[in-house]
């Protein structure tokens with residue numbers, strides 16, 4: 001068991017393979033806690049050959065005895081939650097007593113999805129490329145102070161009726177000629193609340209008590225730093241704080257509860273949806289990465305845009321999150337390439353940038369500055385020791401560490417839990433050996 005609580009979060013634009021890293025670290029923790037996002041995240045985990053795609057419930061639920069918590073920073077679609085609970089139950093995994101949902105989490109209401117689609121359509125050319133699951137509109141209602149929280153579903157019915165009525169009125173203002181009746185929405189959310197009741201808890205207090213008892217927690221991020229509402233490539237971002245600050249606000253835990261931060265980064269870069277991706281490739285090389293890396297969204301099946309490793313991005317993530325180490329995933333996807341490139345800066349209209357800019361217009365037409373390194377022919381796939389990697393792959397990883405300013409403590413060489421290198425002497429080894 002680890003004696004340190006750690007946060008595991010995405011260091012690029014998401015889909016870095018956090019699912020596998022979280023899954024392999026879970027046995028060292030008593031609990032896994034999600035702090036932001038909604039069911040737009042997607043973790044693919046294989047357990048005894050059976051595939052599970054979890055969107056909302058931490059994948060820790062697949063490990064017997066591990067407590068899973070969904071924090072106030074998450075927006076919860078009750079129907080999506082029930083679907084996952086039912087799927088788990090079919091596999092004989094029962095959540096009662098192990099799943100806790102914050103009473104302060106905001107609820108995605110049945111029409112938030114429709115508002116999401118509408119808002120994307122209104123943006124036209126400037127669409128964000130959201131998953132259209134109502135996440136953004138639910139966060140808008142939260143910040144607009146007209147949201148409905150999980151505790152509201154369980155409390156006084158008259159107050160809930162007022163809240164739902166106000167929320168539906170706000171929605172009707174947004175959609176021309178629309179007069180949705182609030183009453184059926186009210187009846188539906190009351191039913192949602194009844195089914196959720198056994199899992200509803202004061203998650204901040206649960207975590208506080210667990211930590212007092214000496215139990216350790218892994219804080220699990222969804223999406224990633226470059227999709228963070230504040231620190232990401234705004235407006236092409238998600239609606240929550242996916243980076244480290246979200247742990248405190250999204251779970252009600254103090255900063256000192258976070259003993260370590262592990263960023264997950266792919267050995268190359270991908271992005272789904274719209275927005276800048278400075279190292280984006282096209283043509284045969286992009287197809288090669290997409291096919292070998294199976295770069296299709298777990299939630300939507302959308303093909304991901306692929307590019308070379310961007311050290312500017314990971315260095316930025318290391319700074320914003322205070323990364324202690326990186327878990328570098330999918331090194332095996334680069335097996336067999338004659339050359340591998342690393343981006344260390346962007347040539348732009350205002351000169352060469354080596355820090356990630358706020359103004360995305362600077363990235364339009366930016367040309368990446370690349371370092372070129374020889375590829376490797378001996379596969380890294382399945383390697384479990386750094387020393388057994390081909391020399392060129394070792395050099396590539398070392399160079400990534402230098403230019404990104406953070407050590408790779410874990411290197412993932414395949415989707416299986418066993419296909420992993422934990423570097424000896426690394427901070428992760430220390431966390432787990434504590």
Ligand code: GDP
Pocket residue numbers: 014015016017018019020041042043044292293294297298329330331332333412413414415416
């Ligand atoms: P997440 O949202 O960050 O967990 O990422 P996804 O679940 O969308 O994508 C990760 C996919 O990559 C899953 O299908 C994993 O099984 C797979 N994967 C994770 N690590 C590796 C790796 O090191 N090599 C390969 N080839 N696949 C990996």
